[in-house]
Amino acid sequence: MISDGAEILKRLPRAMPKPTGHIIDWFHIAMKIQPMQQIADHIVRSQSGSSEALRTIDRDIRAVKWRLWHGRVDRAVGDLERLVAGLKQLQGDGEFSIARLHSLGLQLLTYIRSNRSAIVNYGKRYRAGLRVATTLAESAVNSLVGKRMVKKQQMRWSIHGAHMLMQVRTADLNGELRDRLRSPFRQPEPSVPAMFKPKPPLLRAA
Numbered sequence: 001m002i003s004d005g006a007e008i009l010k011r012l013p014r015a016m017p018k019p020t021g022h023i024i025d026w027f028h029i030a031m032k033i034q035p036m037q038q039i040a041d042h043i044v045r046s047q048s049g050s051s052e053a054l055r056t057i058d059r060d061i062r063a064v065k066w067r068l069w070h071g072r073v074d075r076a077v078g079d080l081e082r083l084v085a086g087l088k089q090l091q092g093d094g095e096f097s098i099a100r101l102h103s104l105g106l107q108l109l110t111y112i113r114s115n116r117s118a119i120v121n122y123g124k125r126y127r128a129g130l131r132v133a134t135t136l137a138e139s140a141v142n143s144l145v146g147k148r149m150v151k152k153q154q155m156r157w158s159i160h161g162a163h164m165l166m167q168v169r170t171a172d173l174n175g176e177l178r179d180r181l182r183s184p185f186r187q188p189e190p191s192v193p194a195m196f197k198p199k200p201p202l203l204r205a206a
Contacts, residue, residue, distance in 0.1 A: 002134050004028045025120045026069070027133040032085045033065045034109045039101045057083070057101075064108075071121030073112065080109050 001016070002023045003009035013020040040058040060083050066078035087102040112119065122132045157165070171177040 002131060004162070005111065005118070010118075022118045023120055023132075024115045025135075026122045027135050029068055029111075029119075030065070033061065034070075034113060035105045036061050036101060036108070037065075039097050039104070043095075043097050057087075068112070068119060069120075070123050071119060073116050073119050077109070077116075078089070080105060080112065084109060093171055123136050 001009070001020060002025050003012075004025050010022060013022045020141055037058065040061050044055060044058050060079060063077050064079050064083070067073075067079065084102060084105040086106060087098055090098050091102060123130050129191065168177065171180050
């Protein structure tokens with residue numbers, strides 16, 4: 001299961017058939033590193049007489065990204081800790097870009113530490129033809145839901161209607177729709193956590 005690291009999704013694999021693993025979406029890691037690279041590139045280009053620490057900052061950020069892509073989490077965390085510590089010392093110059101870069105570095109460090117066990121060797125998965133991100137599915141969902149929720153559409157979805165429709169669509173894809181539309185509504189297994197139990201009845205949404 002690939003997710004962005006939300007707590008509710010971290011608990012989902014425990015309620016699913018085994019073996020089910022949890023992987024952090026590479027897109028969300030890359031999107032946290034990208035603004036750091038942009039700021040570092042700006043600092044290097046705009047400060048020709050900068051210190052050695054600033055001149056190598058872009059290279060250090062790229063190294064962290066490379067280690068994360070190859071699943072070397074411990075090395076990436078160590079490099080990121082040293083980078084953040086160095087930026088903290090440089091903040092005394094009053095440079096906004098450095099302060100912003102330090103803040104982004106701390107956010108990335110916290111994100112990596114809290115999701116350490118779900119970071120894998122993305123390069124190996126990619127070469128094997130396995131998914132490393134959910135961007136294709138997310139973009140399709142965002143496009144469909146966004147189009148149907150705007151007020152200009154003649155057949156605009158309500159929030160409740162969209163939620164119920166998603167349940168029907170999920171049941172259909174899982175091959176469970178016919179059984180779940182029967183009366184009385186089939187109750188979920190008691191072993192399933194309450195947070196993952198479907199909202200009855202699907203009949204009203206259909």
